[in-house]
Amino acid sequence: MNISRDVLLQALNKDLEWEYAAAIQYIQHASVITGPEYDGIQKELIIHSQEEMQHAVMLSEQIDFLGGVPVCQVEKIELSVNSQAMLQQDLIGEDNAIRRYKERIYQAEQMREYGLRRVIEDILIQEEEHKRDLLTVIHCG
Secondary structure, three states, X not given: OOOOHHXXXXXXXXXXXXXXXXXXXXXXXXXXXXXXXXXXXXXXXXXXXXXXXXXXXXXXXXXXXXXXXXXXXOXXXXXXXXXXXXXXXXXXXXXXXXXXXXXXXXXXXXXXXXXXHHHHHHHHHHHHHHHHHHHHHHHHO
């Protein structure tokens, strides 16, 4: 099944919305997470937020390069007052990103957009790293 450039651009813009949301969510969670068992992850959540914003920049550049216009909308942000629930929300977000970026790699391959594929692969590697960080704390916390 072939994908059109318009469909790919729509998907990349949806990814961009999720990246904005992830950055904001990580900042909020890092600010309100409590408990001595979360001291280490608090700093890591800020780093995750910065990396998510870098993903947004990378996606925006690719969208522009492919002839689209990067969006400014933000996807749904999950909030909680419970520290463990926050980490679960972040984990769900990372699972969503990993699933979406695997699909995007497949789509880029179909369109023979190998530069895009490489950029998405780099983002995917970091999203998988974020998931590992979260799982370490969730299973040890």
